Amino acid sequence: MSLQPAEAVLGERRAWGAARPFWVLVQSGIDQFITYRPESVLSCDAVALTADWWVEWAAEHYAQEGTLLDRNAFARELRERAWIVGFPELDAMSRIDPSEVRARWGLPSDAAVVTLLPFPQGVGKASFWPRRIFGEPRRWRQLVHTLPRGRFEYWPYIRHGWTDARVVRAIRAFCDRNSARLLVKSRLKTPIPPYTQAVADKCLYDESHYPPTVLEALAVSDLCISFYSGTVLEAAALGTPHLCITFEAEAYCGENRELLGYFKRFFNDEEGGVFQSEGVSSCLGIPEAISDFAVTKLSDFAMSADARLRYIRKYLSYDDRGGAERLLDHVERAVAVDTRLPSCRP
Known part of the structure; x- marks a missing residue:
């Protein structure tokens, strides 16, 4: 899990090879969308978002920036990767x-x-x-x-x-x-x-x-x-x-x-x-x-x-303090089915 997309850390996708890790981009406000290009965001296996609203905002943002050929295609691909988890930071309120x-x-x-x-x-x-x-x-x-x-x-x-x-x-x-x-x-x-x-x-x-x-x-x-x-x-x-x-x-x-x-x-x-x-x-x-x-x-x-x-x-999906737990639940399910991560399985 990272606040940076996979491409920003690992380089071009073609250089990853078979050992590419399962990469989860965790949203922090608008930072990821204004810092990285759409292809970098989509270089991740999953994107943990606070709410579905951000899918459309990101698609419209990139479209107006002129960095998308197909706005709807980007929104569809991002939504396929999206884990709607709420706001993990709020868990600290406890x-x-x-x-x-x-x-x-x-x-x-x-x-x-x-x-x-x-x-x-x-x-x-x-x-x-x-x-x-x-x-x-x-x-x-x-x-x-x-x-x-x-x-x-x-x-x-x-x-x-x-x-x-x-x-x-x-x-x-x-x-x-x-x-x-x-x-x-x-x-x-x-x-x-x-x-x-x-x-x-x-x-x-x-x-x-x-x-x-x-x-x-x-x-x-x-x-x-x-x-x-x-x-x-x-x-x-x-x-x-x-x-x-x-x-x-x-x-x-x-x-x-x-x-x-x-x-x-x-x-x-x-x-x-x-x-x-x-x-x-x-x-x-x-x-x-x-x-x-x-x-x-x-x-x-x-x-x-x-x-x-x-x-x-x-904007945040859930009115609770369970964002971090939902994120970890998604990670555990991904680990359980991803053959690249055998050492991470319980």
């Missing part, structure tokens, strides 16, 4: 005690908690807007970046003060209005800015991989706020309402047309999509977050049990 997590992080047992996953500021990307405009809290520095380059399309951001720092301050005001603690969870590749550290009650990075720190944070949260983070799926699974602060894909991706394509296909605010799904996750633009969020009530983000169940069935 190891999380919310009371213990609150005590460890110094969060009162009776306090509401809002978890913020910070704006990534274009990590690993050369685009202009993330760091030099939205991620820059000082107006004079924005002007220094903008005027010599003639990037006047971002003047509204400078004029109105549409910055990450002001969004964060609005979130802090929202927490104060609702007597909630602000927990900021990030990753080392996305350092938490000083202006965010200054208003947070607790800042942390990944302290554990099993269970993942992000699941611990969601387990004690009444609301999760992010900027187009795939954590929306984990939040839904844990029953934590989600708010996505949206931004223009063109501004974030810059001149990277390949990045822009898949970004717009997945990270968008279309109704009924991953990020805008009534009763589970809602979207709010940057100007609205700054002007309106501070006077919003925490109860406005209550999750609907029925909407959550529909969301889970669409």
Whole structure:
């Protein structure tokens, strides 16, 4: 089992010979589909997916990228290889005690908690807007970046003060209005800015991989706020309402047309999509977050049990903690019938 397809690790199929191993590709969000070409995905004997929905999304993604001759044929072949197992990561929830997590992080047992996953500021990307405009809290520095380059399309951001720092301050005001603690969870590749550290009650990075720190944070949260983070799926699974602060894909991706394509296909605010799904996750633009969020009530983000169940069935298949067990069940059945794996049989 691997997060990489067989072809990416073993090379071209013709070089494998008779000793080729039985290869299971395990899905991790959209990563496998945006990193590898369709033929690499199909080089695997099985693909463990969280839900059938991802078959059609992958087929449409590759079709729009122009890497498929036959979209329907790819979808059919992927579906033949698919093991629908749910979300194995969620199995770690059995190891999380919310009371213990609150005590460890110094969060009162009776306090509401809002978890913020910070704006990534274009990590690993050369685009202009993330760091030099939205991620820059000082107006004079924005002007220094903008005027010599003639990037006047971002003047509204400078004029109105549409910055990450002001969004964060609005979130802090929202927490104060609702007597909630602000927990900021990030990753080392996305350092938490000083202006965010200054208003947070607790800042942390990944302290554990099993269970993942992000699941611990969601387990004690009444609301999760992010900027187009795939954590929306984990939040839904844990029953934590989600708010996505949206931004223009063109501004974030810059001149990277390949990045822009898949970004717009997945990270968008279309109704009924991953990020805008009534009763589970809602979207709010940057100007609205700054002007309106501070006077919003925490109860406005209550999750609907029925909407959550529909969301889970669409994107994650199972509302349980049995994904890893289902994956292993599939592996055991494959091992039992595959003549290449005699040493693995009980």
